[in-house]
Each structure stands twice: as C-alpha cells, then as structure tokens.
Amino acid sequence: MHNSHDPKVLPVRDGVSPSCVVLPSQGGGLLIDFLCERLPAVSRKDWLRRMAAGQVVSETGDRADPASGFIPGLRYYYYRELDAEPEIPFAAQVIHRDGHLLVADKPHFLPVVPAGQYLQNTLLVRLKREFDLPELSPIHRIDRDTAGLVVFSVQRATRGIYQGLFRDRAIHKVYEAVAPFRADLSFPREHASRLEESGHFFRMHEVAGEPNSRTLMEIIEHNQAWARYRLSPVSGKRHQLRVHMAALRLPLRGDTFYPVVNDPEHGDYSNPLQLLARSLSFEDPLTGQVREFTSRRSLQALPQD
Numbered sequence: 001m002h003n004s005h006d007p008k009v010l011p012v013r014d015g016v017s018p019s020c021v022v023l024p025s026q027g028g029g030l031l032i033d034f035l036c037e038r039l040p041a042v043s044r045k046d047w048l049r050r051m052a053a054g055q056v057v058s059e060t061g062d063r064a065d066p067a068s069g070f071i072p073g074l075r076y077y078y079y080r081e082l083d084a085e086p087e088i089p090f091a092a093q094v095i096h097r098d099g100h101l102l103v104a105d106k107p108h109f110l111p112v113v114p115a116g117q118y119l120q121n122t123l124l125v126r127l128k129r130e131f132d133l134p135e136l137s138p139i140h141r142i143d144r145d146t147a148g149l150v151v152f153s154v155q156r157a158t159r160g161i162y163q164g165l166f167r168d169r170a171i172h173k174v175y176e177a178v179a180p181f182r183a184d185l186s187f188p189r190e191h192a193s194r195l196e197e198s199g200h201f202f203r204m205h206e207v208a209g210e211p212n213s214r215t216l217m218e219i220i221e222h223n224q225a226w227a228r229y230r231l232s233p234v235s236g237k238r239h240q241l242r243v244h245m246a247a248l249r250l251p252l253r254g255d256t257f258y259p260v261v262n263d264p265e266h267g268d269y270s271n272p273l274q275l276l277a278r279s280l281s282f283e284d285p286l287t288g289q290v291r292e293f294t295s296r297r298s299l300q301a302l303p304q305d
Contacts, residue, residue, distance in 0.1 A: 009057040010077050015129035016119060018057075018077040023070060031068040031076070055079055080119060086266055088121040094131075095149075096293060100286065101162065102127065102136065102152040103293050108272035111144040123150060139163045140171075143239070145256075148175070148277025148295045161285050166236065171282040174232050175241055176220070178274035178299050179250040181227035188218040191244045195237045203257060204239045206247055213237045215244045226253070226302040230278075241275065253300070274299045 010018040021038060023031075032051070036044050048066060050056050056064040059075040090107035097103075104123060106112070111122045119125060128136050135156045142150060153159035165171050192211040195204045214234035221228045229250075231241050239258070245251060246258040253274040256262045264271065276299050281292040 009059065009061045010055070010079070012128060012134040013079055014120070015125040015127075016079060016114070017128075017134070019080045021076050021078070023072055023074050023076070025072050027070050027072055029070050030066070031064055031070055032066055034070050035076075050078060080114060082117065082119050085117060085119055085121055088118075089269075092123055092126070093296065094127070095296065097131075098154075100154055100158050101291075102131070102133070102154055104150050104152065105295050105297060106142065106147055106150050106277075107297070108147045109144060109269055112138055112141045112150055118144075124152075127152065135159075140166045140236070142277050143273075143275075145254075145273040146175075146275045146277060147272070147297050149280055149293055150277070151280070151293075158286065165282050165285065169234065169236075171280055172232070173277065174230060174279045176276045176278045176299055177229045177231055177241065177245065178226060178253045178302065179229060179245050181219075181222040181225060182248070182250065185248065185250075188216065191215050191217060191248065193244065193247065195240060195243060202238075203261070204237065204243050206243060213240050213244070215241060217244075221302065223302055223304065225305055228299070228302060253303075 021035070023034065027034065032044065032047055035042070035047050047056070051064050051066060054063050056076055056078045058064065059077070064076060088110050090110055092107060092110060093105045095103050095105050104127060106123055111118045113124045114122050124136065124138060128134065133154055135154065137153050137159060139151050139153050139159065139162050142148060151162070153162055192214045193206040194209040194211050195213045196207050197203075198205040212235065216232040216234065218230040219227050220230050229245075231245075233240055242252055242255055242258045246255070251259055254271045255273055256264060276295060276297060279292065279294045281290065283289070284291050
C-alpha cells in the first residue's frame with residue numbers, strides 16, 4: 001500500500017531529506033501559483049527551475065511542471081535550499097551507534113535540525129552525510145544554544161518504539177547549568193508551573209493554571225555568587241529549564257532569551273549558554289537492557305564575582 005508520509009519520490013541529497021507541502025482540501029488553479037503564495041521565500045523563477053530539474057514531485061511520483069494543476073490534498077516534495085548559510089565552527093561527537101540508535105554529543109550553537117538560516121550546518125544533516133544514514137531522525141531535540149546529548153533513530157522501522165519512550169516520559173534526563181546562587185532559596189526543590197507560548201520570539205512564559213511542567217533542582221557546587229545546578233525535567237516543554245530558572249531569579253549564565261531577549265551578533269560565540277544535557281538513561285524497549293549515556297562535555301568553571 002502506498003504511504004504518502006514515506007514517499008520514495010526524492011532521495012536524500014547531500015544529507016538533506018526532501019521537504020513536504022500539502023495542498024489544502026479546497027482550491028484550484030495552477031500548482032505553481034499556490035507554491036508561490038504558500039512559500040514566498042522561493043521565487044517563481046526558482047520554482048520553474050526546480051520543476052525543470054525534476055525537483056518538485058508529488059507523493060505518487062509525478063514530476064510537477066508549470067502546467068500542473070492544483071489537486072486538493074496532494075503532497076508535493078522539494079528540496080530546501082539556502083543561498084548562503086553561516087558556518088558553525090564546532091563539531092559533535094558520536095558516543096554510541098548501533099543498528100537502531102545513534103547518540104551524539106552536541107556542541108553549543110549547533111542546531112539539531114534544519115530551520116531558518118541553517119541547513120548543512122545542522123547536527124542531523126552532518127550526521128546523515130558522515131554516516132550515510134538516510135533514515136536518521138532525532139527522537140527528541142535540544143535547543144541550538146544547549147550542548148550535550150541528542151538521541152537519533154537510525155531506521156524508520158523502530159523509530160516509533162523509541163519515540164514512545166519520550167512521549168511516555170520513560171527516559172530519565174539530567175542537565176547541568178550555571179546560574180546565580182541565592183542563599184535565600186532552599187535546595188533540592190521542585191518547580192512546577194503552567195508554561196504556554198508568549199507569542200513573542202517563540203518564547204515561553206509562566207501563566208496561572210494547572211501546572212503542565214515540572215523540574216527537579218539540586219545544587220552541585222556554589223560560591224557566594226554562582227552555582228552549578230543539576231536539573232531533571234519531569235516534563236518536556238520548550239525552554240522549560242530556562243524559564244523555570246529565570247522565574248526563580250536564577251537566569252542561566254549566557255542566556256540571551258530569558259528573562260529578556262538580547263541576541264548576540266552572528267558569529268559571536270564568546271558567551272555560550274551554560275546549559276548541558278549531561279546524561280540520559282532508559283530501559284531499551286527492544287532488548288530490555290538499561291541504557292545510560294553521559295556527555296563528555298563540560299560547562300565553564302564558576303565565576304568568582
């Protein structure tokens with residue numbers, strides 16, 4: 001049976017899997033008019049070039065051309081391209097690889113998946129190219145600003161089984177962070193709150209209501225001004241650790257998003273976010289074996305002022 005979510009109409013190209021656009025259930029006219037309206041970052045001239053090269057293909061394998069009509073509900077696949085892309089001068093290390101899983105130890109500043117201005121300089125695309133793994137896919141993600149462990153599924157056949165571990169919160173994750181020390185706060189502690197999108201720069205914020213996020217917090221070491229924290233998220237909301245720490249007036253060192261947005265200039269790698277995905281462990285659903293992985297990276301020493 002044909003699976004429109006897993007087409008074989010375009011191969012992985014230079015580590016990049018084809019992107020997908022789904023035509024709405026209602027509409028008409030020409031396909032190219034719809035593409036120009038839905039994806040205006042690609043010019044009509046460029047869509048024509050891609051069509052002529054056979055790089056716009058439907059889920060059924062038909063190559064689109066300028067006369068192709070709008071067919072409601074049909075999926076089309078194409079390659080995402082960038083005219084220019086910032087170079088990320090840091091590399092990840094692979095600390096585990098088998099027939100089902102790959103675990104990478106990511107540096108700060110490297111995005112996990114293509115988005116925005118990053119394509120080739122992403123962890124996923126680099127790994128696909130290096131190891132020739134066309135079905136490689138992350139089963140969870142960490143922020144571009146965060147360093148540490150990312151787990152990938154190597155093959156589609158078992159991906160859902162491992163994704164279920166994260167969905168069911170069956171993976172124990174531990175992060176390290178450097179943030180201010182407050183003598184008036186007691187640790188260990190649990191911070192629980194309701195997180196929702198703020199509608200501003202993809203930021204999250206705490207709102208009133210039933211908590212949907214929980215973080216366990218401990219102090220590893222501290223001086224009079226700074227501390228190294230062990231953070232164990234029980235839930236997995238976006239930016240959860242950063243928001244929870246900022247809510248306690250403990251913003252992470254190097255955080256340019258919380259409590260206020262203060263983005264550095266492109267290419268400024270001088271102040272990395274002091275947040276590290278240190279370890280994760282789980283019971284392998286295929287073998288029953290307990291898997292434990294630990295990052296080989298480290299955060300900065302505690303500042304003295």
